[in-house]
Amino acid sequence: MTSKSNALATLKSHFESDAPKDMRAAFSNDPKRFEKNSARFDDLLFDWSKCAVNDQTLNLLEDLALEKDVAAKRDAMFSGEHINTTEDRAVLHTALRNRTNLPVTEDGEDVMHGVNAVLDQMGSFCEGVRSGEIKTANGKNFTDIVNIGIGGSDLGPAMAVLALAPYHDGPRCHFVSNIDGAHIADTLKNVQLETTLFIVASKTFTTIETMTNAQTARQAVVDALGEEAVPSHFCAVSTALDKVAEFGIEADRIFGFWDWVGGRYSLWGAIGLPIMMAIGAKRFGKFLDGAHAMDKHFKEAPTRDNLPMMLGLIGYYHRAVCDYSTRAVIPYDQRLSRLPAYLQQLDMESNGKSTTLDSQSTSGPSGPIVWGEPGTNGQHAFFQLLHQGTDIIPVEFIVAATAHEKGMDVHHELLLANCFAQSEALMKGRSLEEAHKQLTDKGMGKAEADRLAPHKVFSGNRPSITLVYEKLTPFALGRLIALYEHRVFVEAQLYGINAFDQWGVELGKELATALLPVVQTGEGTGKLDSSTAALVNYIRSYSG
Numbered sequence: 001m002t003s004k005s006n007a008l009a010t011l012k013s014h015f016e017s018d019a020p021k022d023m024r025a026a027f028s029n030d031p032k033r034f035e036k037n038s039a040r041f042d043d044l045l046f047d048w049s050k051c052a053v054n055d056q057t058l059n060l061l062e063d064l065a066l067e068k069d070v071a072a073k074r075d076a077m078f079s080g081e082h083i084n085t086t087e088d089r090a091v092l093h094t095a096l097r098n099r100t101n102l103p104v105t106e107d108g109e110d111v112m113h114g115v116n117a118v119l120d121q122m123g124s125f126c127e128g129v130r131s132g133e134i135k136t137a138n139g140k141n142f143t144d145i146v147n148i149g150i151g152g153s154d155l156g157p158a159m160a161v162l163a164l165a166p167y168h169d170g171p172r173c174h175f176v177s178n179i180d181g182a183h184i185a186d187t188l189k190n191v192q193l194e195t196t197l198f199i200v201a202s203k204t205f206t207t208i209e210t211m212t213n214a215q216t217a218r219q220a221v222v223d224a225l226g227e228e229a230v231p232s233h234f235c236a237v238s239t240a241l242d243k244v245a246e247f248g249i250e251a252d253r254i255f256g257f258w259d260w261v262g263g264r265y266s267l268w269g270a271i272g273l274p275i276m277m278a279i280g281a282k283r284f285g286k287f288l289d290g291a292h293a294m295d296k297h298f299k300e301a302p303t304r305d306n307l308p309m310m311l312g313l314i315g316y317y318h319r320a321v322c323d324y325s326t327r328a329v330i331p332y333d334q335r336l337s338r339l340p341a342y343l344q345q346l347d348m349e350s351n352g353k354s355t356t357l358d359s360q361s362t363s364g365p366s367g368p369i370v371w372g373e374p375g376t377n378g379q380h381a382f383f384q385l386l387h388q389g390t391d392i393i394p395v396e397f398i399v400a401a402t403a404h405e406k407g408m409d410v411h412h413e414l415l416l417a418n419c420f421a422q423s424e425a426l427m428k429g430r431s432l433e434e435a436h437k438q439l440t441d442k443g444m445g446k447a448e449a450d451r452l453a454p455h456k457v458f459s460g461n462r463p464s465i466t467l468v469y470e471k472l473t474p475f476a477l478g479r480l481i482a483l484y485e486h487r488v489f490v491e492a493q494l495y496g497i498n499a500f501d502q503w504g505v506e507l508g509k510e511l512a513t514a515l516l517p518v519v520q521t522g523e524g525t526g527k528l529d530s531s532t533a534a535l536v537n538y539i540r541s542y543s544g
């Protein structure tokens, strides 16, 4: 094993000298390249063979994982240790999907009693609403659900409800997050208040966006249906049960969770209420089963076969060793179009840090910028830069082997062909000679081909990974999200940072609170920097 201080340096010099440079050659020299550089967990295939790694790279990465004690830290997380050291909290979102029901203890207490009780409460409520047993204030069936929440109280459920559209047989679901009044106003225009249930979702129940939107929704219900309709049309999800009660929500309509569930890891419990409303309690159970299966795999599989470990190690390699600062996540699945936004919070709020667990500055980079859009749409927008731009951006392709749509095979065949073709093109590229020959073969003169060919060169050797699963079922979605959660965890251990706090969101919130009266009255601009003062004065010149 590499000595402690040298692991990263060894990897860097390996990257410079011994790692594959010519991927076409790497494939043609080794017919087993795919077998050696891919792993499967049931129907979920992870192919990293188009990344510039070889056996030695993987050995060095495995050494690094050992050196950083990733396995022991993983076990500490699952066993309820307070690994979120800056907030002195356990990290137990995995308990929300602990389908074995074996005890999970946090500070000596088995959390599974509470987890199961909330899951049961969610099940009865959702099935009551879905069946029409639970009625509106006027005795009608609910047709629409509006989830009011932001960040982790919005992105996960919004992403999953869209992803699982083929299983959606409950009320229509809408999501309001932005403080911009346009969001709630446009949403309220699209629903009948008389048959709408509002879910106020906030871990802390203090988030200004959510509280403001909730008050606006409450007022709309009061105006349309009267104060007495509020209890029938509102429910809440939070860890701050006292604050929810103050809002006026009935105790049996409050769904709790715990401070050991991070906001961006919370869709497995009460924050998942809109998902359960949409697809029902049974299918929500399958969603949890999928995540639980990934948890078990993460805990048990040897590193080389362990999908979260390998995804984390490859991700770390690209960021910390190769110095690629972003990664693109491109689901070839329209229903996963909110996955990149969801992963942005999961990954960037977790690993976008520059202070290590022992309160020192990180010595190198930490988490990358995560971005993306669904394929094939991205191909007609930003893929130009992925193929020929000056930055190398590792791409993560995500695709299902089969579609839900019947009688539309050609759509899915084209989707798959495009997905695989993009990773092939990134890897293979096109040399100057090939570009030149293509042009002259078409009858172009040499001088014109000399001029045009350089524009048609693709450097190739651009890394991508591909994740393929059979079909986007609730189980497959749960498993995929848990894979990404654990990948973020693995990378955090390699960077030596705490993935579970988010102090970086605080300063902006504090300054917004201080600026609100200045924006409202125009008084106090003298204490501001000249840019902020001028911006305030400028907008005030437009407010009557």
Ligand SMILES: O=P(O)(O)OC[C@H]1O[C@H](O)[C@H](O)[C@@H](O)[C@@H]1O
Pocket (backbone or CB within 6 Å): 150, 151, 152, 153, 201, 202, 203, 204, 205, 206, 207, 210, 263, 264, 349, 502, 505
């Ligand atoms: O669920 P809430 O307490 O309302 O928090 C909503 C979101 O806001 C915060 O600013 C955090 O950055 C997020 O991690 C969190 O998910």
